[in-house]
Each structure stands twice: as C-alpha cells, then as structure tokens.
Amino acid sequence: RCRCRAAQELDSLKLLYAASSGDGHTMPGHPECFARSNAALNGLNTALEEANQATVNDASTPRDLEQLKNALANGVDYDEAADELLQLVHVPAYVEGLRELLPRAREAGCMTIETGGPTYFTPYSVMAAVSAVGAACAVADEIVAFNNAAVSTPAGLVLTRPPGHHAVPGGPKGFCLYNGAAVVARHVQQKHNCDKVVVIDFDVHYGNGTADAFRDDSSVLYASMHQERIFPFEGNIDEVGQGEGEGCNLALPLPAGTGRTLAFESWDTVIAPKAREFLRDAKKGFVVISAGFDAHFLDPTAQFMWDASDYYHLARRARELAGECAGGRLLYIMEGGYHVDNGNEASRGVGGALGVSIAELTRSTLGLASLEETLAARGNQVEASAPEKKAGLFGNMFGGGGGGAKVDPVEASRFALYGRAPRPDEPM
Template sequence: MELQTFRLPYLAGCRYFQRRSILRRQFCTKRSGFCISCSYSLDKDPLIEKLTDARVIYSVAPAMGHNQEAHPESYLRVPAIVSALEKAELTSKAMNQASEQGIIYIDGSGPTYATATTFQESLVAAGAGLTLVDSVVAASNCSQNPPTGFALIRPPGHHAIPKGPMGFCVFGNVAIAARHAQLVHGLKRVFIIDFDVHHGNGTNDAFYDDPDIYFLSTHHDGSYPGTGKIDEIGHGDGEGTTLNLPLPGGSGDISMRTVFDEVIVPSAQRFKPDIILVSAGYDAHVLDPLGSLQFTTGTYYTLASNIKELAKDLCGGRCVFFLEGGYNLDSLSYSVTDSFRAFLGEKSLASEFDNPAILYEEPSTKVKQAIQRVKHIHSL
C-alpha cells in the first residue's frame, strides 16, 4: 500500500546518519525560523533501504530556546542524552543550538513555562514524532523486523490537555502521533504504554471514550497531577481501553517486571494493536529528584527490550518511543543509552551505573494487591 504524504507547518528538514545500524533523522533550525515543508512519500525515499536495514531510528528536537534557568525541564536534557549516545559510540555528532530567549509563564498549568521559541519548537517536537511513525511504518512494509523509533524531543507531552499546556508539556506528542497513525497510515488500533513516574493525564483524557486506542499507564500513586486511579478505565465505547496502575512509593525493578508480565503483556495481547507507542519517562529512576519510585537503569533496559519484543510479536515490530520526563541528567542519559542497547540487542551496561546499595526493599505486598485489583477490574 502506497504511503500517504504528510505535511506539518514548521516541520524540520530531515538528515540521515547511519552507524552501527542506527538511523537518525535530525531536525534543523535556520536562523530564527525552521526548515519548512517536509512533504513527501516515504516509499519513494531513496534511503528506504537504510530504513529497513537499521534497527533504531531516532529524531532529535532539543528545543534549545525553550529554557528557564534552574527549571528541571531544561535545555540540558536532550543534549545530555545525545552526548551519552556519542560517548557510547552509538551515533554521530550533530546538534544545533539556539540562543536564549526571554521567559513567559503559563498560569494554571503547573510549573510550565514558555519562551519566544516554544510554540515553533513544540511543533518541531511533535513533527519529529510523526516522521518517526512514518519511517517505522514504511520500514515495516518492507521488512518483518523494522527499526524501533525513539523521539528524543522536548517539551514533553503526556500532561498536555485540549485546553492548553500543563505539567511541563505543551503539545500531546504521543496523542498526536496516535491519531496520525490512524488517519494517515490506516493503523486502526493503537496501544500506548506510559511508564513515566507521573500519570499521563493528557493522553488519558484524549482517548477516554475511544475503543481503538488503549492507554496503559504505570505511575507513582498520588503523584502529580493526582489523576490515574485504578477505577479510571474509560467511558462509553472506550470503557475498558484505559488501564491505570498507580504504584506505591518505592516500587522498583521487581515490581515493574511483574507488572509487565501480568498486566502489560495480557492487555496488549487481548487488544491486538497495529502499532505500539511509548511515553518513555525516565523520572521513575531512583536518582531522579521529582520521583519516589526506585527504577534503575537496568529496569529501563528490560522495559525497552520487552516492549520491542512485544511489538514484534503483536504488530509487525511497529513501535515508537517518545521522551517524557527524566530530570537527573546522569540517570536520564545512562538509561536512554541502555534503552538503545536493548533495541540493538546489545548487552546492558547498567551495572556500571546502578548502585544496588542505595536501593531499599520494595513494597511487594502493596504492588501485588494493586496488580490483582487491576487484573480483576479488567478481567486479565
């Protein structure tokens, strides 16, 4: 089936880099504006063979002008990840920087800010995710083992609501990509996994009555923004296609492995998705300043590996990750880099970063109770 053409205003021009089976799409800025009109059909792209040969495709939209001094959602996040990838020899160097702009505040949206470039840079971030969906779908039409996509973008998106920005988020990047997958590529059933430490209330609300988009969120119970209770399961035709699993403070690697096996896998198997999208938040790491869970770099390696395999089993390998939270630059960069290793089938290097001595006993009884309640409500 010939892919349809998509065009997004201010969508940046694309450049490809391939090294060790990673293909990168870079989104560039020019002067005060952005590269315009990325309008083409990927099945006519002369680099489609590189798409099918690659095992990871990633886009970078760092939003360097979207920055407020001392704010956790800072312009240092994406460059820290890229630097770690470069140090691990997983990519080539390419990064554009924009000059610092003035700051404005968005009232009533949590501690969310905007700069003079935020709107345009947010469009680029959303567009980066869309072109990754395009690329992964194009590759899946030519290969039984398409690459996994990862949008290294900011501002994040899973808190953004129809009324506007919220919780560091401006546009709902994953929600936009989900609709794009449906409307442009005819992928009817979209399965969204959100493992950020905070509930993805924006994505949750966007598809609360939609039976064709399954939203599954694990998050710290009681954390910002206070939504995502177990009994929030969808409404009307969408009842049963929203699954929220709030985890007690201190939940970590053991808890998440159990959740994946007993909740995520059976939910996805029953739903039978055409594509899997992931809100990949790294703020559940034990070192993160805004979270109260104790995931490790190894937890994220396992999640990345398992989700990749789940997509391979259920939907032809079509899977795209979207960066959400993660505010300790060291744990963020190490964890994303180890996620890339998982996508590539390489050995985890989490042991070089993780320190088991700082971990404490997980609340296994409370976690089991939460899992059993979810399984009962959703008949898993």
C-alpha cells in the same frame, strides 16, 4: 527543524531516531531545561559508539525499498508539525492561542502559562513543541515505510523536548505544550490505517493528557504505571475510560519506593496481557511508548527506585510485544527525566540518570549487552557512591524528592557504573 536518522545499514537496521534540542525553550532553575537535550543525546551517542555505528543517514518517507535506499543516501528534511496535525488531538482555539501568546512572550522573555507544573512559555516554545511533534510523526512514518518495504522493521526513538503526555486537548499542563504521543497515535491511524494503537506510559507521572485524548475511544489503549498520589494527582485504578472507550484506559498507581520487581510484574501480568488482548484482532497495530525516565532513583521529582538497567529490560519487553502483536511497529517518545548530572566520575559527560537510562534503552534496542552484564564481565571493579535523594523545589511540588534511602558507598560499589544503586526490593 531536525531530521530522522538511521543508526545502521538497511539489512540490519534496528533503530531510527530523531532529536530536537528545543533550543530557546528553557527557564533558569526549571527542571525541564535545555540541559536535558544534551543529556539525552549523550546517552544515545554512548550506545551508538558502543555499537560502532559510525554512519548516520537522513531519511524521508519512501514508498518502497528502492525509494528507501535513495532517501537514506540523499537525506530529506521533514517539516514541523502543521496545525492540521496538531489538531488531530488539540482543539483549534488552543493551537491558535499559543501562537497568539508569542508577542507577550517576546516582551517578557519567559512567562508562566500554567501553574500546575509550572509550565513556562518563551518566544521559542511554539517552535520547540511543534518540532517535537513533527519529529515523532516523521519517525512513525519511517517505521511504517520500512515495514511496508518488507525489510526488518526498526524501532523509533524520539529525543525531543518539551515533553507532552500531560498536555490535554485544550491546554498545557505539567511542562507540556502539545501531546506528541497522542498526536502520533491519531496520525498513524489516519495516514497509515493502523486500526489499533497501544500507548504505554512508564513515566513516573500519570499521562493525564493522553488519557483525556482517548477516554471515550475504543481504538486506542492507554496503559500507565506511575507513582500514586503525586502530580497530576490523577490515574487512580478506577479510571478505566468511558463510553465506547470503557476498558481502554489502564491506570496502575504504584507506591513510592517501587523498584524493578513490582514494575516488571506490573508489565508482565497486567500491561502486556491487556495489550496483547487489545491487539489480537488488529489488522494493523502500532505501539507508542511514552518513555519517561524520571522513575530513576536519582530523579528529583518522584520517589521510585528504578535504575538505568531497568529501562534496558523494559525496552526488551516492549520490543517483544510490538514484534508479536504489531508487526514490530514501535516508537519511543521521550517524556520526563530530570536528573542530568549525578557527579559520578563513571558517568561524567554521559548525562546523569537521564542520559544513562537512554543509553540502556538504546543498548537493548540495538541488541547490545546491558550495563549489568558489562559490570558482571568486568567484575564490578568501579568505585562510586549512591547519593541520597534530596527534596528540592520541584521534588516537593511533585510530591517526591525525599524517598531515596542513603546507600553506603562500599555496598553500592558493585552497582557503580553510571550511578546504579541497590533497589529496595533487591538483596545486597
């Protein structure tokens, strides 16, 4: 169980967040491990400390501003996701089936339940997965509560594991057990009368589970930009949905080596215009971001060449889209991101590429200067190296891990803090 927290005072609130470590759901040598939680929280705390937001408050789901103030002052726990909530997306047999695996998991300690990831299962996996979904829905409730109370609508950030966007309605896949982004989309539709929901996925891997959940649904737009020809080996450009949902699945497979230029062009010229068109006639819209951080050039599972600052600029774009078309209702849910320590002295303790990328996204949401701007102000006087990407077990399995070019440390020095490296589409 975890709590929803507010990062600022009510009159200037920009961010609500929730975190759950998934303690006990871990497998030695697997990239989706407990260390990801520490990395994510370190990144969040780095940005919060910079914002000098020392006060965090627990929150429930109030109906008006006075209740909101009382809830933030007193703090109320929220429950893990009930079966009814999970079954907004997942079939009952699967929800029940995972729990029926618990005796075997207790005996085995850790077992593989799906080989495509592989996806593992421990005695604590159900608790971790339902807590992650519950956290996401609770923060979504808070966002709507602030919006209804006619105060500034904060964005939400959910740092939980395991991730969810590969989980299909009937089973696990790709490290994922329950699909939090899909459940939140259904939850805000049913509980808060959000008639149209946009789910944008910038994880480097296509969210096949989210696409499956809404393949024939015209009330949810799923848009993904991802690396082509890697796990889950879906997400071709001709996958557009079916039946009533035709045209509501937008898959943008991008080549290995994609950096900032192509990513931002994809957002600005394809994803954002499609989302605006979709939300134009919405009575009450909501934007969910499946926020994967594995497009970073250091991540071992793929071959994109993003860096932490790119997440800063994507967050700004997401905030603008939600503010323009969805009343500011915006929720980020952490998906992938598996580099947790790059050995760079400037980023030790922050959490590798995952932590610094989350720090950048949080900076953007809080209205702080980006890391690039900070470096420029300091004259880029920080030494660092940009190590070559190395192919490991999971890098090879996912079709990535070998595409990062080696960058000379001297040339990389102006990109040093938190391990930023030159992008292939950016002149030195």
